[in-house]
Amino acid sequence: MIVGTQKPFDEVWEMVKDHKKILVFGCNTCVAICHAGGGKEAEILASMIRMKALEEGREMEVKHAAIERHCEPEFFEPVMEEVRTYDLVLSTACGVGVNFLSERIGEIPVYPGINTSFFGAVPEAGVFTELCAGCxxxxxxxxxxxxxxxxxxxxxxxxxxxxxxxxxxxxxxxxxxxxxxxxxxxxxxxxxxxxxxxxxxxNWSTARDGGPRRVSLEHIRAYEEREEQKSELAGGKKQ
Amino acid sequence: MKSGSNLERVIASGQPAVTAELGPPMSADPHEVIKKANILKGYCDAANITDCQTAVVRISSIAAAVIAFQQGLEPVMQMTCRDRNRIAMQADLLGAAALGLRNCLCIAGDHQKFSAAGRLKGHPGAKNVYDVDTCQLVGILKKMRDEGLQEGGDKLEVAPKFFIGASWTPMGDPIDFRPYNLMKKVNAGADFIQTQGIYDIEGFRSQMEKARNLGLHERTAVLGGIIVPRTAMMLKYMDSSVAGVNVPKALIDRMNKAKEAAGDDKKKAKELQEVEGIKITVELIHQVLETPGVKGVHIQAIEWETAIEGIVKAAGLYPRPTFPEA
Incomplete structure (x- = not known):
C-alpha cells in the first residue's frame, strides 16, 4: 500500500486560507488504512479548517467527501459534477490522486492535504514500514x-x-x-x-532515473477497444 | 606494476607498508594541507586524503591530494559512493590520473546524516547518490585501468593507472559475512585493503584466518588499521559508538590508569594518556604486522598528525623504503 502522513496544519492553512469554497476530498483505500487521508481524516481536517476560519474571521465554506479510490476514473464519475462546484479541492489522497484529479478537474486547483511517504506494510497497528522502492x-x-x-x-x-x-x-x-x-x-x-x-x-533507467514511467499493456488495450466497438455496433442496431 | 605508485612498490618489495591519513580542512586555505603533508612526509609510504569524511564539506580529496603530492607526500585519494554518480566518478578519476594521482581508495562514505556525529551542522538534508557501491566502484576502476574502457563500454584513449584500494571492517556485523565482503572487493579488483581500526587483536586474527582460508591474503595487500588512542574517553567512545570497533577492557583500563596517575593535573593527565596511547599504538602495530597475511599498517592519528613520526620510529618502521624514479 501507499503510506501517507498528515501535513502540519499550519502548512495546510497557508495553502487554503485565501479560498472561499473548499472540498476536503479523501480516499478510502491506502491512505485511509494509514489514518492519513481517508473519509474520516478528511472530515476532521475540514472541521479544523472551519474552526480556524472562524477564529481568523474568514468567510469560508468547507465540506468533505471521500471516494474509494483516487487513481481510476470510474470512481470519480458519480461525484465529479459536485466536485466542480468548489473553488479549491484539498485532496487527502496520495500524490497519485492529486495528480490524477488535477488532470481531470478543469480550472479548479487541487492541493495536497497529506505527504505521500512510501510503499509499505503494516507490521502492527499504527506502524508502517517501507519495504519496496518501486525501482x-x-x-x-x-x-x-x-x-x-x-x-x-x-x-x-x-x-x-x-x-x-x-x-x-x-x-x-x-x-x-x-x-x-x-x-x-x-x-x-x-x-x-x-x-x-x-x-x-x-541499470537505474527502470527506476525514476529513466524519467516518469508508464506501463502499457497492448493486449488489454486491444481487448477494450474491441469491446467498445462491439457495444457501439450493438447500440447502433437498436437505434 | 599496475600503477607504479610508491605504495604499490613498497608492497611489491615485500616490506611492511605504512599509510597514514590526512584530513582536508573546512576551508579554502591550502596551508593546512601543506603543513600536514610536511609533517607526514617521510614517515609513511602514502597518506589517505579523506573525501568529505563524516559527511562534512571540506577541500575535495583530489584537490588536497594534488597539494600534498606537490609537497612530496604520495597521496591515496579517496572516493565515496555517496556524492557522485558513475559519470562524475569516472570524470574525476580521469582528472585525478591526469594530475598525477596513482592510488585510489573506494569507500561507501558516511551517510549524509552523520554530520561529524552531530558535532557540526553538515548537510543532513542532502540527497545521496549511491549510483554504484564500493564493490562496483572498484570494478569500474579496474575496467578503466586494465581494459581501457568506461563502465558504459566507451573506450579510453589513455587509461588511468590506479593502485586500487578498498576498506574492510573485519569486526563489523554481520561478522560471518565480513570475510566474504572482503572476498567480493578482492574479486572486483582491490589491490590493497585498509581495515577499520583494530584493538581486538584476537578477533582480527580470527577474521584474518578466514580471509587466508579464502586465499585473499595472496591476492590483495591487507593493511591493518590502527587508530591512535589519545584519551581513555576516546577509547570508550570508540568501543561503544563506532561500528565494527571493539576495544578490550584491558586497553581502556591502561589509559584510565595513565589518566589517574596525574591526579588533578589536567595537563599532565593529557600528557600521560598520550604517552600511553602511543605505547599501545606501537604494540598494536607489532601485533597486527605479526598476523599472518598482513602486509602493512594504516595508521590514523586523527587531528594529531605530529604523533606519526614518533610512532613509526618507535615501531621500527623508519626509515621508509625509497625507490629510484621509474
Missing part, C-alpha cells in the same frame, strides 16, 4: 526477499557497509541494517553462497 527491476530472489534498495540507507548491492552496529543502521538505531537482515535470512535459507556473487552496476 522497476526486482532482485528480491537474490537477497532473501529483503530489498537493499528500499531498506539499505545507501542502496548498497553487494553487502553491508562498515556502519552496521549491532544489526542497526548507522543512520539511526531505529533502522534495521538491511544487509544484516539479508545475511541472517539467507543463512537460514541455506543460500548465503549466492551473496558471494558480485552484483554489477545497476
Amino acid at each position: 522497476g527491476n526486482c532482485i528480491l530472489h537474490l537477497t532473501g526477499g529483503i530489498c537493499p534498495i528500499a531498506r539499505c540507507s545507501k542502496t548498497l548491492m553487494n553487502g553491508p557497509c562498515g556502519g552496521t552496529n549491532k544489526g542497526k543502521c548507522e543512520v539511526s538505531q531505529e533502522i534495521d541494517c538491511a544487509w544484516y537482515l539479508i545475511v541472517e535470512r539467507m543463512k537460514k535459507l541455506g543460500t548465503l553462497d549466492k551473496l558471494a556473487e558480485i552484483q554489477p552496476p545497476r
Whole structure:
C-alpha cells in the first residue's frame, strides 16, 4: 500500500486560507488504512479548517467527501459534477490522486492535504514500514526477499557497509541494517553462497532515473477497444 | 606494476607498508594541507586524503591530494559512493590520473546524516547518490585501468593507472559475512585493503584466518588499521559508538590508569594518556604486522598528525623504503 502522513496544519492553512469554497476530498483505500487521508481524516481536517476560519474571521465554506479510490476514473464519475462546484479541492489522497484529479478537474486547483511517504506494510497497528522502492527491476530472489534498495540507507548491492552496529543502521538505531537482515535470512535459507556473487552496476533507467514511467499493456488495450466497438455496433442496431 | 605508485612498490618489495591519513580542512586555505603533508612526509609510504569524511564539506580529496603530492607526500585519494554518480566518478578519476594521482581508495562514505556525529551542522538534508557501491566502484576502476574502457563500454584513449584500494571492517556485523565482503572487493579488483581500526587483536586474527582460508591474503595487500588512542574517553567512545570497533577492557583500563596517575593535573593527565596511547599504538602495530597475511599498517592519528613520526620510529618502521624514479 501507499503510506501517507498528515501535513502540519499550519502548512495546510497557508495553502487554503485565501479560498472561499473548499472540498476536503479523501480516499478510502491506502491512505485511509494509514489514518492519513481517508473519509474520516478528511472530515476532521475540514472541521479544523472551519474552526480556524472562524477564529481568523474568514468567510469560508468547507465540506468533505471521500471516494474509494483516487487513481481510476470510474470512481470519480458519480461525484465529479459536485466536485466542480468548489473553488479549491484539498485532496487527502496520495500524490497519485492529486495528480490524477488535477488532470481531470478543469480550472479548479487541487492541493495536497497529506505527504505521500512510501510503499509499505503494516507490521502492527499504527506502524508502517517501507519495504519496496518501486525501482522497476526486482532482485528480491537474490537477497532473501529483503530489498537493499528500499531498506539499505545507501542502496548498497553487494553487502553491508562498515556502519552496521549491532544489526542497526548507522543512520539511526531505529533502522534495521538491511544487509544484516539479508545475511541472517539467507543463512537460514541455506543460500548465503549466492551473496558471494558480485552484483554489477545497476541499470537505474527502470527506476525514476529513466524519467516518469508508464506501463502499457497492448493486449488489454486491444481487448477494450474491441469491446467498445462491439457495444457501439450493438447500440447502433437498436437505434 | 599496475600503477607504479610508491605504495604499490613498497608492497611489491615485500616490506611492511605504512599509510597514514590526512584530513582536508573546512576551508579554502591550502596551508593546512601543506603543513600536514610536511609533517607526514617521510614517515609513511602514502597518506589517505579523506573525501568529505563524516559527511562534512571540506577541500575535495583530489584537490588536497594534488597539494600534498606537490609537497612530496604520495597521496591515496579517496572516493565515496555517496556524492557522485558513475559519470562524475569516472570524470574525476580521469582528472585525478591526469594530475598525477596513482592510488585510489573506494569507500561507501558516511551517510549524509552523520554530520561529524552531530558535532557540526553538515548537510543532513542532502540527497545521496549511491549510483554504484564500493564493490562496483572498484570494478569500474579496474575496467578503466586494465581494459581501457568506461563502465558504459566507451573506450579510453589513455587509461588511468590506479593502485586500487578498498576498506574492510573485519569486526563489523554481520561478522560471518565480513570475510566474504572482503572476498567480493578482492574479486572486483582491490589491490590493497585498509581495515577499520583494530584493538581486538584476537578477533582480527580470527577474521584474518578466514580471509587466508579464502586465499585473499595472496591476492590483495591487507593493511591493518590502527587508530591512535589519545584519551581513555576516546577509547570508550570508540568501543561503544563506532561500528565494527571493539576495544578490550584491558586497553581502556591502561589509559584510565595513565589518566589517574596525574591526579588533578589536567595537563599532565593529557600528557600521560598520550604517552600511553602511543605505547599501545606501537604494540598494536607489532601485533597486527605479526598476523599472518598482513602486509602493512594504516595508521590514523586523527587531528594529531605530529604523533606519526614518533610512532613509526618507535615501531621500527623508519626509515621508509625509497625507490629510484621509474
